[in-house]
Structure formats: structure tokens, C-alpha cells
Amino acid sequence: MHVDIGAALGTVADPGVDEDALDALDERVAAAHETIADGREADEFGYAALNLPDRTDPEMIREAVEPVADAEYVVTVGIGGSALGAKTVTAALADDPDRHVVLDNVDPEHVERTLAGLPLEDTAISVVSKSGTTAETLANFLVVREAYESRGVDWTERTVATTGESGPLRELADEEDLPTLPLPDGVPGRFAALSTVGLVPAAIVDLDIEGLLAGAGDVADDLGPSLYDTPAYAYGAVAYALEERGASVNAVMPYAERLEYFAEWFAQLWAESLGKDGRGQTPARALGATDQHSQLQLYRAGPRDKMVTVVRPRERADVPVPDPGNESLSYLAGADLGELLDAEYDATVASLSAAGRPAVELELDRLDARNLGELLYAMEAACVLVGELADVETFTQPAVEWGKRAARGLLAGEDTEETRTVADRPSYRID
Amino acid sequence: MHVDIGAALGTVADPGVDEDALDALDERVAAAHETIADGREADEFGYAALNLPDRTDPEMIREAVEPVADAEYVVTVGIGGSALGAKTVTAALADDPDRHVVLDNVDPEHVERTLAGLPLEDTAISVVSKSGTTAETLANFLVVREAYESRGVDWTERTVATTGESGPLRELADEEDLPTLPLPDGVPGRFAALSTVGLVPAAIVDLDIEGLLAGAGDVADDLGPSLYDTPAYAYGAVAYALEERGASVNAVMPYAERLEYFAEWFAQLWAESLGKDGRGQTPARALGATDQHSQLQLYRAGPRDKMVTVVRPRERADVPVPDPGNESLSYLAGADLGELLDAEYDATVASLSAAGRPAVELELDRLDARNLGELLYAMEAACVLVGELADVETFTQPAVEWGKRAARGLLAGEDTEETRTVADRPSYRID
Known part of the structure; x- marks a missing residue:
């Protein structure tokens, strides 16, 4: 997996991360990496993942x-x-x-x-x-x-x-x-x-599945104390730094239909691990190029509270676009659907930069088991890093227990603190 | 369509809307409604919708x-x-x-x-x-x-x-x-x-499709100058007021698989219409009960920057849960899947309130053409109202044009301002 943080730098984007700030953050990354490495060594809860x-x-x-x-x-x-x-x-x-x-x-x-x-x-x-x-x-x-x-x-x-x-x-x-x-x-x-x-x-x-685990294992073996040598940590550190500077939303936008579920998986990883103590980026699931026609207006011109994470494989299937035989569509002549999708990707990243909005690029050599393993593991390592930097309990999800108890109590017809709260919940109907 | 704003009131939630503030806002709703009614009367761009x-x-x-x-x-x-x-x-x-x-x-x-x-x-x-x-x-x-x-x-x-x-x-x-x-x-x-x-x-x-249009028409006919009499405006006004008070994210969470695309549709409506001039809520697409196990931790314990919009039909198919024959699952005995889903819905709204997080409930009598028409039209009217209250150009999407030009230029191999920006875009790779 390759990470490009160029479009998230302070010279380009607001919020953005200055290189000085990254250098300073790298010292904290080194300390966090040590915690993570120790946790893995001892197979501690969560780090064992x-x-x-x-x-x-x-x-x-x-x-x-x-x-x-x-x-x-x-x-x-x-x-x-x-x-x-x-x-x-x-x-x-x-x-x-x-x-x-x-x-x-x-x-x-x-x-x-x-x-x-x-x-x-x-x-x-x-x-x-x-x-x-x-x-x-x-x-x-x-x-x-x-x-x-x-x-x-x-x-x-x-x-x-x-x-x-x-x-x-x-x-x-x-x-x-x-x-x-x-x-x-x-x-x-x-x-x-x-x-x-x-x-x-x-x-x-x-x-x-062996290839998937091997790809993940390669990333695991390469985790090191500096974000400059560790793509997973580079992603996590930049996401953390952008959140600190106001990017409370992380819009994850793969340019590959097959990665639509990856965005869902990421959304759980990020929200449930980091959404606590009044902080944590809200993951917004998107899909390129489709959501350029839905969300891009907001990403470029709405509040400066977002980072956009784009993801793509570097290889795509060959599906040529047939000759349109129409002058106003001549720009499509000789193109391939994949070229069009990649042009949209490049255009979106550049258009975010042109509006001063931060983006981070994640690229896979191709979409296969090995590369998917790299991607999943890298996002997990990035998430754990953000948890360390933000000092939250990455591996728990205490806030969901209340609702589980309430739902069970309701089904069982029990009279508990939770079911009473449900029964008495505020209502102001407008019909 | 029925709207319940009880769980968004200031007595319950932070951010929340006090009843005094709603009363004051209602005067602005009356003025906005007049603009909307005039726009419809004249079939002006956008209002014609x-x-x-x-x-x-x-x-x-x-x-x-x-x-x-x-x-x-x-x-x-x-x-x-x-x-x-x-x-x-x-x-x-x-x-x-x-x-x-x-x-x-x-x-x-x-x-x-x-x-x-x-x-x-x-x-x-x-x-x-x-x-x-x-x-x-x-x-x-x-x-x-x-x-x-x-x-x-x-x-x-x-x-x-x-x-x-x-x-x-x-x-x-x-x-x-x-x-x-x-x-x-x-x-x-x-x-x-x-x-x-x-x-x-x-x-x-x-x-x-006739029923769909008839349901929409009913809501159209009932648009009036007060949010207290107009569910669509009640939703829009509360969303606007919550955004003003910090709810920069609107998590839309239908409790019905068949409404998963509704959340996508809503996300485009909201983002492209209202995401401009540095403002606009970020729509977060969710699905109940599934995302209770993914996003609810963040919604309850993350930043106080969200409202949650839950949506459900009041009727569901009958699918009884067979007897579990196991003591620890006895709470499921005699239940129906729909009851379980509704218990989860009630529990989620109450659990948000218990954490002081605002929610708005949208309910349909049932999921049929007529009720879907009501829902779609009501959300469109709500969106237009928010645009009036926020004083944005609801019906345009200027920020997406740059990327469209860039993508076309790239495919055509042209040398334009946009394609040069793409070529020169910042890169800082970490591999």
C-alpha cells in the first residue's frame, strides 16, 4: 500500500499539516510505536489484533x-x-x-x-x-x-x-x-x-486467504518507529493531525466498486475505536466517481471540517469505450472506462486541493488478496496509532451497552432503568 | 409522514433546541414559506421541483x-x-x-x-x-x-x-x-x-407511481407557514437549528433495509443543496439496527457535532423468531424479528437521549408508494426550507464544475488551467 500525504500538507490545505508539525508528531509516533510493539509482544488485549x-x-x-x-x-x-x-x-x-x-x-x-x-x-x-x-x-x-x-x-x-x-x-x-x-x-x-x-x-x-494474511504480515513486519518509513503510521498520524486541526469528518472514498464494503468496514473500525471521550472523526462512506455527483459540492465548498481519503488500485480491467461518433463526445474517443475513472480520481484530488481541502491518497498495486491484506492491516495499525496519540481506549465500545440492555429488556417485557427510560422518552409530535 | 422532535429539544439534548428558540424560528419559517410559495407560484428555478x-x-x-x-x-x-x-x-x-x-x-x-x-x-x-x-x-x-x-x-x-x-x-x-x-x-x-x-x-x-405522486401531492398541499403544522418544515427547522448549535453532521439511519437507498438519496439532496458558503451538514448514511454495532459508539460518546435522524415504517412483515430452547436466549421467545428491530429503534433513540445527543424521528404508516411519496417530498421541502433559513443557493452546485472540466481535459489530453493543476498537484509519498 502506498500513501501520499501531499494534498494534506499545510502548504496546500486548510486544515493542513505543516512539515514542522509532522516532524514534531513523529516523536510521538515513535513513543506510540513502542507502546504498540510492547502490547503486541505481550499479546495484550487489542494489540493482539x-x-x-x-x-x-x-x-x-x-x-x-x-x-x-x-x-x-x-x-x-x-x-x-x-x-x-x-x-x-x-x-x-x-x-x-x-x-x-x-x-x-x-x-x-x-x-x-x-x-x-x-x-x-x-x-x-x-x-x-x-x-x-x-x-x-x-x-x-x-x-x-x-x-x-x-x-x-x-x-x-x-x-x-x-x-x-x-x-x-x-x-x-x-x-x-x-x-x-x-x-x-x-x-x-x-x-x-x-x-x-x-x-x-x-x-x-x-x-x-493465505495471500491475504501474507500481505498483512508484510505490513506488520514493516511497522517502525517513524511515520516517514511506515505508510500505515503516516496515514494515522496525518488523520490525527488533521482532526486536531478541525477535520472532524473523514470521508473515505474508494475509486473501486469492489471496495465499497471496505469503506463500511473502515467506518466501523474508526467510529467504534476512536469515537469516545467527546472526540473521534466521523467516517463518511463515499464511492468514487459516483459521489462526485453527490458529495463533492459539500467537500469542496462546505465547512472546513473534513479530510477526504481516496483509495484506488493502480491496475484496472480493460473496457474500452466504443467510438461515440459524436463531436461533443470526442474527448471519450479511444478512452477506456478505467482511464475515465482514474481521470475522475486525479481531478477530484486536484479539485480538493484547488479549494484548499485536505486529501490523502491510498493506492494499491492491484486489487488482489495480498494488497487487500496490506490495506486492511495498515488501516488497523493506523487506527491503533490514532488511539495512542489521542489517548483513548481504542479497543472498547462502552457506549453501545446501554442500548443492548434496553432492547433486551424491552423484548423481555422487563421493568429496568433502561426500559423505563425508553417508556418515558421525550415526545413532541408534529403530524 | 410523522415527525417527532422530542429527542432534539434543549431539555434533553446538547446540542438541542429550546422551545423558545423554536417559537422565534417559526417566524422565520413563515417568511421562508412565503418565499417558497411565491417561487412555486412563479415556477422559479428549483422551487419548480x-x-x-x-x-x-x-x-x-x-x-x-x-x-x-x-x-x-x-x-x-x-x-x-x-x-x-x-x-x-x-x-x-x-x-x-x-x-x-x-x-x-x-x-x-x-x-x-x-x-x-x-x-x-x-x-x-x-x-x-x-x-x-x-x-x-x-x-x-x-x-x-x-x-x-x-x-x-x-x-x-x-x-x-x-x-x-x-x-x-x-x-x-x-x-x-x-x-x-x-x-x-x-x-x-x-x-x-x-x-x-x-x-x-x-x-x-x-x-x-400514481400513488407515489399522490402521497407527495398531499404533503405539497399541506405546506403551511408554521413548522408546528407542517412536519416537513418541522424537520427542516430543527435540522437548521441543530446545525446552528453545532450539529454539523446529520446521521440518517433508516430502520428498514428497503430505505438504505433513501439514505443515499437524502445524502445527495442535503450535501449538494446545502453544502456551500462554508456551511452545510455532512450527511452520514447509516442503517439500523446494523450500524448500532458500528457507529453508535461514536454517536453517543464522540463529539457533540451530530443529530441522528431515524426513520421507520410502523408496519412490518411477520417473521416470528422460533423458540430458542435456551435459557439465556429466553428474551427472544415469542418475539418477531420486526419487534426486535423496533425494540432496537426505541432503544437507540432513548440511548441517544440518555447520552444527551439529539435525534429526530420520522415515521411512515407503512412502506408503500403513498408513504414513500410523502417522505421524499417532505425531505425536499425540508431541504429547501433549510436553504432559505441558511441563505444559500439551494439549487446550484458550482463546486463540482472544476473537477468535471479537469477530468474531460485529462481525457482529451488538453493543456488547460485544470489539467495543469492536476499535473502539478502536490505529492509526498510514503511507501
């Missing part, structure tokens, strides 16, 4: 999915970190990304329609919940099982469960003798893409 | 698509406002939303794969470009035509063109004698969902 390229055993995953490896489709039943990493990998790499379907919401109509559209006899299930109690995941899993049963398909022969050592999902898996995989120790869900949590569907559709 | 429910002729659309009305699939070739509204309607309402495919990006691999997956002999084309020169749209249309030709399918018999009175797309349509539809006068693309621009694919898959 950065050891996954070494720890994840692709062979174990391939063995666990062997009974379902001939399935044409795989449906992931999971939510948040138990779904986004897995979908990011298959969306980026599978010949046919539609072979991997995700049920990560409990919208009844959507769940029903999705299941109705799948040939269940040819569909594997990857159910993922660390605690085994996640409400959305377990409810969906119960519905999925019943759909298989009602269509006379044995779900127990098609299911791989990834779950912790105890809990209802583990009990159930043991009862039915399902193939199971453990979750990695000390790794929050949003940092688990490069583990069993993220790689089961990829293994089922036979992607190069 | 708010007359679409009366002006759009569904019969004309049904006649134009009659030659392709038996197609199983329809592919929209368009970008930005020429695609998002159309997809929002079919995604919300079609029995099978996958019947409508959108090519709104020029990613070569994606375009090629999408076309390879469609039975072109059974696929209608809706090509939409006001100027007829939009680079992405015209390039894609050329590629699409060639794909039909290479598979021996006559694209001229399957294409409906929606375009202005002149330009290359109009010329081409005339040459090939394609059915064409005009765009409405004085309506920017992002406000054109309720016109030919948004309704062609819906007509092809035979949705109730």
Missing part, C-alpha cells in the same frame, strides 16, 4: 469449512465486526461477490426475501457471535434454521459456527456436532477481519 | 415505457440525481428490487460483470442525462450498447432516453427513433425523483 497475520491458521479454517466447501453460496449470520470484515474480503476478491450473502440486520421482510432467493441446499451458513448471545445474530440464526427445515434441508450439515468457548451458540454447536472455529483471544470484533471471524466465507468460496 | 406532484404525468411515462414494459430487468444508466431517486423508489417498493440495476459508476470491472450477469434480451435500458454530455453516463451507455450488440440483442428496441431538448443523447435518440421523455423544467437532478427522471424504472417494473 496486530499479531493476527502470524497467529491465524488458514489451514485450520480450510479444514473446518471442508464439509461445506462445495456450496455455491454462503450466508453469514453475524453483525458488526462479525460480518463487515468477511464481506469486505469477498466483495473485493470473489469472482462473483454475490456468492456471499450477509444477514446483518433483523429486518423481517429483508431476511425472508433473502432466504427465499437462495438455493438453501447449496448454501453454507457461517454463524458468528463471540458471546453467542448477540440478539440480532441469534434471532436470525433461529429464523435461518427454520427456513432450512421448512424446505427439507439439513442445516446441521451446512453450518460452521465461529464462537467463544461458552454461551448458547457454543452449546448449540456442541449439541448438533457442528464444525466450530474459535475466535482469536484479545481481539475486538472490528479488528478480527484477518482471523477466523473474517475468513470463513472467503475460504468457502476458495479465495487466497 | 416542489410542483412536481402536480406536473408529472404518469400516463406519459407509462406510454413511453410501453415498448419495454414486458422486460424482466431494467438497467439505469445515469449518475447522481439521474440514478439515486430512481433506485430509491424501486429499492423501497419493488417486489424484487434486484430487477432494477444501476450503472452509476465507471468502474470497468463492475460494469463488465454487471452486464455479463444480465439477460440483455430481457433487460430494458433507461438512460438519463439532462445535458446529454455527462461523461460517466455517456461512456457507460456506449459500453452498454456494445454489450447488447455483441450479444446480438437490439438495444434500440429496449431503450428509453430521458434527456434535454438538445445534446448528443438527444441527437442519438432521434437518430435511432428511441422513445424519449423530457426532463422537468427548472428542476435540479437531485430534486427530480418525482419526475420522469425518477419514475421510468418504477413504471417498467409496474410500481404504483
Whole structure:
């Protein structure tokens, strides 16, 4: 992965980072790197995620999915970190990304329609919940099982469960003798893409999970004490510095449809890790070139509260644009769709600079397993670095617990502090 | 459409709007409403969009698509406002939303794969470009035509063109004698969902476009001078007041998978209309309940720079959760997936309030054509109101022109101010 911070420098952009400030920040990066390296060395909670390229055993995953490896489709039943990493990998790499379907919401109509559209006899299930109690995941899993049963398909022969050592999902898996995989120790869900949590569907559709881990491992091996030698840290340090200077929004805009899920995955990584103590950039998910016709007006002329992260592969498929045979379209003559997309990318970065708005470029040599592994790992390392620099608890998500308790209490019909708050919540209706 | 602003009041949230401030704002709403009513009366540029429910002729659309009305699939070739509204309607309402495919990006691999997956002999084309020169749209249309030709399918018999009175797309349509539809006068693309621009694919898959327009028309007829009597204005006024008080991000979080595209459509409407003169909320697209496991940590514990707009239908499909047969999942016993989703919705709004973060609720009686029409129109009216209150040029998007010129110049190999800026753009690589 290559990082270009040129369009984020203070000579170009406001907010922007002066080179002096970067030099000063680099000393803090060195200290943060030491904390990170120590955390990895001791396999501390969270930091352990950065050891996954070494720890994840692709062979174990391939063995666990062997009974379902001939399935044409795989449906992931999971939510948040138990779904986004897995979908990011298959969306980026599978010949046919539609072979991997995700049920990560409990919208009844959507769940029903999705299941109705799948040939269940040819569909594997990857159910993922660390605690085994996640409400959305377990409810969906119960519905999925019943759909298989009602269509006379044995779900127990098609299911791989990834779950912790105890809990209802583990009990159930043991009862039915399902193939199971453990979750990695000390790794929050949003940092688990490069583990069993993220790689089961990829293994089922036979992607190069070894290459993915190898690419991630290369970045892991190259983490060093200076942002000038470590692209992942350069990205994190610049994002941190821009946030300090007012860029409270980080618009992540891949120029590749296959990386649309990457932007979703990034959004969870960034928001849940860094959104605490009254700070943290808001990730805005975008897609180039499409969102030039939707969000670029705001990015160029709205508040100076954004950085734009553009991402692209350097190689694209060849799809020539046929001769338009029309004078006013002559600029398209002889072009390729990929050239057009790259021209839009270059134009967008330059147009942000022309308006004094900061951008950071991330480029992959090509969109393959190895490069995707580099990208995912680099963003994780960048996120951990920002957490160190901002002094927040990167690996927890305490603010979501209240709502989980409330939802469970509501369903169970309990009278708790949370359910009372829901019942008494303020209302001012305008109909 | 029902609006509840209770969770955005100053007694609950910070930022929040005190009732006194709302009363004061209501006087400005009355003045803005007069401007809007005058603009509609005179069919002025932009304001004309708010007359679409009366002006759009569904019969004309049904006649134009009659030659392709038996197609199983329809592919929209368009970008930005020429695609998002159309997809929002079919995604919300079609029995099978996958019947409508959108090519709104020029990613070569994606375009090629999408076309390879469609039975072109059974696929209608809706090509939409006001100027007829939009680079992405015209390039894609050329590629699409060639794909039909290479598979021996006559694209001229399957294409409906929606375009202005002149330009290359109009010329081409005339040459090939394609059915064409005009765009409405004085309506920017992002406000054109309720016109030919948004309704062609819906007509092809035979949705109730008359009901959609009728729902929109009901809201149009009810626009009045006070936010207390006009839900659309209540939403807009509160969004404006919250932005003034620091809510620079508007996270739009529908609790319905079928409204995921609505959030995309809203994001364009809001960003391109209001993102100017250094102001404008950044729309953050989210989805409930999924993003509770991704973004809620940030929304509750990050910077106090957000409002959250939740949206839900009041009716949901019945999908009971089967008996879990496990003590620790007993709270799911007897529940329905829809109940779970609604419990999550209630819990999220209350959990934002418990953290003092503002939320506004939008509810539809049910997700049908009529209610969707109400929602789309109400958001457009809200957006226009915010533009009046903020004193911005709601209906233009000047900041995107620079990049368009640059991309065209790059493709044509021209030496212009824009292409020189691209060539000289700052670079600071870290590899």
C-alpha cells in the first residue's frame, strides 16, 4: 500500500499539516510505536489484533469449512465486526461477490426475501457471535434454521459456527456436532477481519486467504518507529493531525466498486475505536466517481471540517469505450472506462486541493488478496496509532451497552432503568 | 409522514433546541414559506421541483415505457440525481428490487460483470442525462450498447432516453427513433425523483407511481407557514437549528433495509443543496439496527457535532423468531424479528437521549408508494426550507464544475488551467 500525504500538507490545505508539525508528531509516533510493539509482544488485549497475520491458521479454517466447501453460496449470520470484515474480503476478491450473502440486520421482510432467493441446499451458513448471545445474530440464526427445515434441508450439515468457548451458540454447536472455529483471544470484533471471524466465507468460496494474511504480515513486519518509513503510521498520524486541526469528518472514498464494503468496514473500525471521550472523526462512506455527483459540492465548498481519503488500485480491467461518433463526445474517443475513472480520481484530488481541502491518497498495486491484506492491516495499525496519540481506549465500545440492555429488556417485557427510560422518552409530535 | 422532535429539544439534548428558540424560528419559517410559495407560484428555478406532484404525468411515462414494459430487468444508466431517486423508489417498493440495476459508476470491472450477469434480451435500458454530455453516463451507455450488440440483442428496441431538448443523447435518440421523455423544467437532478427522471424504472417494473405522486401531492398541499403544522418544515427547522448549535453532521439511519437507498438519496439532496458558503451538514448514511454495532459508539460518546435522524415504517412483515430452547436466549421467545428491530429503534433513540445527543424521528404508516411519496417530498421541502433559513443557493452546485472540466481535459489530453493543476498537484509519498 502506498500513501501520499501531499494534498494534506499545510502548504496546500486548510486544515493542513505543516512539515514542522509532522516532524514534531513523529516523536510521538515513535513513543506510540513502542507502546504498540510492547502490547503486541505481550499479546495484550487489542494489540493482539496486530499479531493476527502470524497467529491465524488458514489451514485450520480450510479444514473446518471442508464439509461445506462445495456450496455455491454462503450466508453469514453475524453483525458488526462479525460480518463487515468477511464481506469486505469477498466483495473485493470473489469472482462473483454475490456468492456471499450477509444477514446483518433483523429486518423481517429483508431476511425472508433473502432466504427465499437462495438455493438453501447449496448454501453454507457461517454463524458468528463471540458471546453467542448477540440478539440480532441469534434471532436470525433461529429464523435461518427454520427456513432450512421448512424446505427439507439439513442445516446441521451446512453450518460452521465461529464462537467463544461458552454461551448458547457454543452449546448449540456442541449439541448438533457442528464444525466450530474459535475466535482469536484479545481481539475486538472490528479488528478480527484477518482471523477466523473474517475468513470463513472467503475460504468457502476458495479465495487466497493465505495471500491475504501474507500481505498483512508484510505490513506488520514493516511497522517502525517513524511515520516517514511506515505508510500505515503516516496515514494515522496525518488523520490525527488533521482532526486536531478541525477535520472532524473523514470521508473515505474508494475509486473501486469492489471496495465499497471496505469503506463500511473502515467506518466501523474508526467510529467504534476512536469515537469516545467527546472526540473521534466521523467516517463518511463515499464511492468514487459516483459521489462526485453527490458529495463533492459539500467537500469542496462546505465547512472546513473534513479530510477526504481516496483509495484506488493502480491496475484496472480493460473496457474500452466504443467510438461515440459524436463531436461533443470526442474527448471519450479511444478512452477506456478505467482511464475515465482514474481521470475522475486525479481531478477530484486536484479539485480538493484547488479549494484548499485536505486529501490523502491510498493506492494499491492491484486489487488482489495480498494488497487487500496490506490495506486492511495498515488501516488497523493506523487506527491503533490514532488511539495512542489521542489517548483513548481504542479497543472498547462502552457506549453501545446501554442500548443492548434496553432492547433486551424491552423484548423481555422487563421493568429496568433502561426500559423505563425508553417508556418515558421525550415526545413532541408534529403530524 | 410523522415527525417527532422530542429527542432534539434543549431539555434533553446538547446540542438541542429550546422551545423558545423554536417559537422565534417559526417566524422565520413563515417568511421562508412565503418565499417558497411565491417561487412555486412563479415556477422559479428549483422551487419548480416542489410542483412536481402536480406536473408529472404518469400516463406519459407509462406510454413511453410501453415498448419495454414486458422486460424482466431494467438497467439505469445515469449518475447522481439521474440514478439515486430512481433506485430509491424501486429499492423501497419493488417486489424484487434486484430487477432494477444501476450503472452509476465507471468502474470497468463492475460494469463488465454487471452486464455479463444480465439477460440483455430481457433487460430494458433507461438512460438519463439532462445535458446529454455527462461523461460517466455517456461512456457507460456506449459500453452498454456494445454489450447488447455483441450479444446480438437490439438495444434500440429496449431503450428509453430521458434527456434535454438538445445534446448528443438527444441527437442519438432521434437518430435511432428511441422513445424519449423530457426532463422537468427548472428542476435540479437531485430534486427530480418525482419526475420522469425518477419514475421510468418504477413504471417498467409496474410500481404504483400514481400513488407515489399522490402521497407527495398531499404533503405539497399541506405546506403551511408554521413548522408546528407542517412536519416537513418541522424537520427542516430543527435540522437548521441543530446545525446552528453545532450539529454539523446529520446521521440518517433508516430502520428498514428497503430505505438504505433513501439514505443515499437524502445524502445527495442535503450535501449538494446545502453544502456551500462554508456551511452545510455532512450527511452520514447509516442503517439500523446494523450500524448500532458500528457507529453508535461514536454517536453517543464522540463529539457533540451530530443529530441522528431515524426513520421507520410502523408496519412490518411477520417473521416470528422460533423458540430458542435456551435459557439465556429466553428474551427472544415469542418475539418477531420486526419487534426486535423496533425494540432496537426505541432503544437507540432513548440511548441517544440518555447520552444527551439529539435525534429526530420520522415515521411512515407503512412502506408503500403513498408513504414513500410523502417522505421524499417532505425531505425536499425540508431541504429547501433549510436553504432559505441558511441563505444559500439551494439549487446550484458550482463546486463540482472544476473537477468535471479537469477530468474531460485529462481525457482529451488538453493543456488547460485544470489539467495543469492536476499535473502539478502536490505529492509526498510514503511507501
